[in-house]
Amino acid sequence: MSPPEHRIIAGIYHLSKDLGRHFSLTDINLQVTNGEFVFLVGPSGAGKSTLLRMMYMDDRPDSGQIVVGSFVSTRVTRRTIPGLRRKIGIVFQDFRLIEDRTVFENIALAMKVTGTPMSKIKQRATKILTHVGLYHKRHDFPKALSGGEQQRVAIARAVANRPAILLADEPTGNLDAVSTRNVLELLFKINAGGTAVLVATHDIEMVQSFGQRIIYLENGRIARDHEKIFVGDVRDRMDESRVSRRAEQLSEYDIRDEENE
Ligand SMILES: Nc1ncnc2c1ncn2[C@@H]1O[C@H](COP(=O)(O)OP(=O)(O)O)[C@@H](O)[C@H]1O
Ligand SMILES: [Mg+2]
Secondary structure (H helix, E strand, O other): OOOOOOOEEEEEEEEEEEOOOOOEEEEEEEEEEOOOEEEEEOOOOOOHHHHHHHHOOOOOOOEEEEEEOOEEOOOOOOOOHHHHHHHEEEEEOOOOOOOOOOHHHHHHHHHHOOOOOHHHHHHHHHHHHHHOOOHHHOOOOHHHOOHHHHHHHHHHHHHOOOOOEEEEEOOOOOOOHHHHHHHHHHHHHHHHOOOEEEEEEOOHHHHOOOOOEEEEEEOOEEEEEEOOOOOOOOHHHOOHHHHHHHHHHHHOOOOHHHHOO
16 A cells, blocks of 8 residues: 655656766656656666666766655765665665575575664564565575575565665566566565565566556667556556556555555
């Protein structure tokens, strides 16, 4: 159940970034509101990863501004970055789990560094692992899991501290079709729970069937920004087959807003 008002969770304002002679991001403007799901698509080299890196403030724009929660890119310092990272969950193509820690420990560690008490860690890790369908693998090491399972653990870890927004950079880039589907469904499910999600991917065809908002990045510029297809209220304006496919996906989850139509 998401609150009705639209609050900007992440805002990018007139961002430009020069990356040498051959590439620059130019006058990027985009806002992600609370509870929103956004695909950021564009061919390889379009600047998706660079833009995400600036959103989690691992890099700075040359000009313009990024605001995530109460953090502003022109004002963040080394001291405020850890606080910012708690507000953002990040998922990468290559999972980046700690190989010599179990599934459970990978998730527990993320909460430990934010000072969560052990009793709370156990309770929440159990809940999250159940949510991603991997509680039975909690004592396994990452290497014993399939790619899709590892990515689901990485996603569980990314949301362990209840971030306001989850950023995923090519989260399905290393996965087969079935695992890709599972990972995307998990991201939809997390979004349905109220977390804003931004997924960067080069796979334009894949994302077009989901009815979510799609932002197209081409040569470092936003070429198009297509709104989400809302199930219900604008049904009459939309292609029926796309809407019903999305409605099917949504009906698997308990989304009161959508079911009250
Ligand atoms: N640190 C960097 N220094 C110079 N060029 C870079 C750097 N990071 C990325 N690039 C270049 O910027 C462009 C955009 O890269 P990237 O953001 O990784 O695109 P995408 O994620 O859409 O594939 C590419 O041409 C890449 O080679
Ligand atoms: Mg990339």
